[in-house]
Amino acid sequence: ATKIPFRLKKNEALLTFEDEEVAQRLIKMGEHTVDLDNKTADVRVKPVTLEMGVKFQLRVTISGKKINVSEVPDLSIPDDWMRDKLELNFYRSEQGGGGEVENVHYDKQSRAAVITFLTPGAANSFVRCTKYPFFANGRCYRLPVSQSIDVHLEKFQLYCGISKKTILLQGIKDPEDDEESVQDMIEIHFQKPTNGGGEVDEIKYSSGGTWVCFEE
Structure with a gap:
């Protein structure tokens, strides 16, 4: 697997699912209403566009x-x-x-x-x-x-494209809870098949923005 850096902006989250069909289904649905501790947040689901990079041996x-x-x-x-x-x-x-x-x-x-x-x-x-x-x-x-x-x-390659298993959540309003609690609530929502979700492999929510590195 290739480790790929990604810039996560303020109040955004990345979710990587075990099954790429789950990620593609959620992207097609477009918007989701997530329950954040007695508050609801209308979030947008976007595909993750990878920045151009290189890999080699x-x-x-x-x-x-x-x-x-x-x-x-x-x-x-x-x-x-x-x-x-x-x-x-x-x-x-x-x-x-x-x-x-x-x-x-x-x-x-x-x-x-x-x-x-x-x-x-x-x-x-x-x-x-x-x-x-x-x-x-x-x-x-x-x-x-x-x-x-x-x-x-050897095997020098340029890569860019769209992640198949990972989605980007945007529009999460400033929650009152800490990052870990918000992350848990987002994961619970997107693990439920009734919400179109599935088994979450990795998740990262950032209230202030950060660089993350995930495997694709």
Whole structure:
């Protein structure tokens, strides 16, 4: 189900029914007289028009062949030499991970690199490793490493339309009772089959206006 925000204005109510036929029947009836604690209120039933929004899925893939390396030291050597040093360093399996390197993408400006191993799963040995030794110019640097994560946006959709199970009540005069009591009286009225109603799944009444979020 998609969670959809909706702006509820002053003295309005939203009712979501289990059966969409109930909601559609009440909308066709148009107006209802609701008993609010010895007072009657003539309310209008309107369809709920949803504002345009988006829904999508994120697919996250953790690479078994690539790792990200940051804080690469800024050495006074050509970029291809640095790539060679990185490849040689991460090829050394005795240091707790790595293997034969397929490719090294090095960006001097950001001091970062992406190491791609030839063997699938070689990057998994770095899951618990946050710092990895890097030897250059007679020094040992501890470089932050992490597995490469690819994020893909899928099933991107725009949605708008009219809710099938939810109705909007307008014209509720300022009642003297608190919101919860008014909400209960509205629910009792619209649960009765004699009033054209049915089983209410969700209800929200607001005396001052609010944002609500319901599932459609």
